[in-house]
Amino acid sequence: MNLPVDAQTALDTFAQPQGWEQRARLLMQWGERLPALADDEKSEENLVHGCESKVWLLGDMTDGHWQFRAASDARMIRGLVALLLARVNGLSAEELQRVDLPDWFSQLGLSRQLSPSRSNGLNAVLQRMHQLTVS
Amino acid sequence: MSLSSPWRADFPAIAALQRQGQTYLDNAATTQKPQALLDALNHYYANGAANVHRAQHLPGAHATQAFENSRSKVAHWLNAGEAGQIVFTHGATSALNLLAYGLEQEFAAGDEIVISALEHHANLLPWQQLALRNDLKLVVLPLDNQGLIDLKAAALLINERTRLLAVSQLSNVLGAWQPLPELLAMAKAHGALTVIDGAQGVVHGRHDVQALGCDFYVFSSHKLYGPEGVGVLYGRNEALSRLQHWQFGGEMVLTTDYQRASFRPAPLGFEAGTPPIASVIGLGATLAYLNGLDHAAVLEHEARLHALLLDGLRQRDGIQVLGQPQLALVSFVVQGVHNADLAHLLTEQGIAVRAGHHCAIPLLKSLGLPGAIRVSLALYNDESDLQHFFNALDQALELLR
Numbered sequence: 001m002n003l004p005v006d007a008q009t010a011l012d013t014f015a016q017p018q019g020w021e022q023r024a025r026l027l028m029q030w031g032e033r034l035p036a037l038a039d040d041e042k043s044e045e046n047l048v049h050g051c052e053s054k055v056w057l058l059g060d061m062t063d064g065h066w067q068f069r070a071a072s073d074a075r076m077i078r079g080l081v082a083l084l085l086a087r088v089n090g091l092s093a094e095e096l097q098r099v100d101l102p103d104w105f106s107q108l109g110l111s112r113q114l115s116p117s118r119s120n121g122l123n124a125v126l127q128r129m130h131q132l133t134v135s
Numbered sequence: 136m137s138l139s140s141p142w143r144a145d146f147p148a149i150a151a152l153q154r155q156g157q158t159y160l161d162n163a164a165t166t167q168k169p170q171a172l173l174d175a176l177n178h179y180y181a182n183g184a185a186n187v188h189r190a191q192h193l194p195g196a197h198a199t200q201a202f203e204n205s206r207s208k209v210a211h212w213l214n215a216g217e218a219g220q221i222v223f224t225h226g227a228t229s230a231l232n233l234l235a236y237g238l239e240q241e242f243a244a245g246d247e248i249v250i251s252a253l254e255h256h257a258n259l260l261p262w263q264q265l266a267l268r269n270d271l272k273l274v275v276l277p278l279d280n281q282g283l284i285d286l287k288a289a290a291l292l293i294n295e296r297t298r299l300l301a302v303s304q305l306s307n308v309l310g311a312w313q314p315l316p317e318l319l320a321m322a323k324a325h326g327a328l329t330v331i332d333g334a335q336g337v338v339h340g341r342h343d344v345q346a347l348g349c350d351f352y353v354f355s356s357h358k359l360y361g362p363e364g365v366g367v368l369y370g371r372n373e374a375l376s377r378l379q380h381w382q383f384g385g386e387m388v389l390t391t392d393y394q395r396a397s398f399r400p401a402p403l404g405f406e407a408g409t410p411p412i413a414s415v416i417g418l419g420a421t422l423a424y425l426n427g428l429d430h431a432a433v434l435e436h437e438a439r440l441h442a443l444l445l446d447g448l449r450q451r452d453g454i455q456v457l458g459q460p461q462l463a464l465v466s467f468v469v470q471g472v473h474n475a476d477l478a479h480l481l482t483e484q485g486i487a488v489r490a491g492h493h494c495a496i497p498l499l500k501s502l503g504l505p506g507a508i509r510v511s512l513a514l515y516n517d518e519s520d521l522q523h524f525f526n527a528l529d530q531a532l533e534l535l536r
Contacts, residue, residue, distance in 0.1 A: 020480070020483035020484060021534060024479075024480055025534065052475045052491050053473055053475040053476075053505070054505075074473040076475065076476050076480070
């Protein structure tokens with residue numbers, strides 16, 4: 001399966017060895033690229049529970065392809081979510097089911113962000129995405 | 136001259152963490168363990184484990200002896216004397232739950248339980264749920280602007296309807312000693328039972344439960360450089376006699392047939408099932424180690440570290456310290472910076488501090504904060520730890536601002 005263009009860009013950028021500062025800068029840059037949500041979309045209904053910071057996640061299926069949008073009040077998690085969306089947006093339901101997301105973050109050198117003790121909420125975001133796509 | 140800890144080498148994990156590039160400043164969550172504890176665990180398991188209070192055989196006698204020695208050491212640590220008993224539980228949380236269930240029959244609908252606004256969830260939820268089960272009123276003492284329980288408000292809120300007062304000795308978020316003598320006097324004047332959550336307080340300085348005059352005092356071993364899985368409940372004899380048995384099972388029973396039973400008094404009557412024997416023995420070894428330290432020197436070291444931490448934070452722009460911490464820890468937020476982002480970047484730099492709500496969600500909410508960063512100190516921390524923290528903090532803030 002070919003990677004979506006944004007995902008390939010992310011992989012090219014993050015897969016190179018880098019220090020924590022560069023990684024943090026990149027994460028923040030990716031976070032800035034997320035299109036803003038409207039205020040009424042930042043609702044309780046769209047809020048992902050289980051995050052230290054607030055994360056809102058919305059998903060729509062159009063023409064058989066998933067399109068997710070998200071926002072957060074914290075910058076690092078926003079960057080992580082942007083990297084997630086780069087991988088999954090535009091996929092069909094079937095393709096999305098086949099994607100190994102923990103492996104995706106590990107390819108990006110960010111697997112630690114998914115460790116069970118992390119309270120940054122990336123795990124919670126993945127769970128919410130799963131709920132949205134199976135319901 | 137840089138402030139160093141003469142006790143640092145007694146805790147082998149500190150050097151191990153250093154080799155992993157980690158600076159451990161999350162001591163209010165749990166602490167590293169002294170070599171004396173590791174030796175005691177090793178000795179117990181290497182020389183013959185056995186169950187306590189049950190067997191007539193020699194290994195059982197040895198284990199029971201060591202187990203009961205620990206009980207004496209805890210009693211001595213708290214100066215319980217003849218005034219009360221030490222009950223071992225599985226943690227401070229389970230000790231507080233034991234109280235909230237074992238004292239249930241003391242309450243009638245409409246009675247009031249008084250806690251404070253700064254309680255850890257462990258000293259909030261058992262009482263909240265007890266109140267909900269029995270239609271009681273949970274009264275929450277407000278804080279003054281220094282982060283102390285407001286005594287003027289307490290004088291009104293603790294009254295003839297108060298059946299029990301349960302408050303923390305030292306807040307795990309605000310790091311300030313609470314005015315226990317005044318609060319306990321108010322509660323006693325109205326004949327209320329008193330429970331002190333000493334989970335944070337017991338770690339700093341020595342406390343005398345007889346001088347305090349509380350009915351119950353609770354702490355957990357692992358925050359006091361001991362093993363996990365052990366909590367301590369001190370109960371005054373008169374108060375313990377009002378505590379009903381809660382968990383039932385092995386060794387807490389006096390006699391039983393299939394239909395009914397009678398139970399042992401404290402402490403064994405409240406220690407159903409096999410206790411965490413090795414951990415209790417380990418706690419005893421930790422207390423023996425701590426007893427051998429120069430207490431005044433430990434307190435002075437902790438005070439100097441705390442002053443350095445507070446000064447360093449105050450020298451930096453945009454940092455808001457929560458309350459007016461006196462010792463042990465400082466919680467703070469940075470203007471315009473999300474605490475989750477700061478926590479992320481401190482973690483990236485090997486700084487182990489706590490971020491979030493610190494199991495005190497109502498308190499953080501009342502301060503209007505979604506969370507905070509907490510730096511908490513132990514006797515093995517030194518100035519180099521704080522330097523690592525401040526360097527990492529400066530780098531993180533430079534990136535985030």
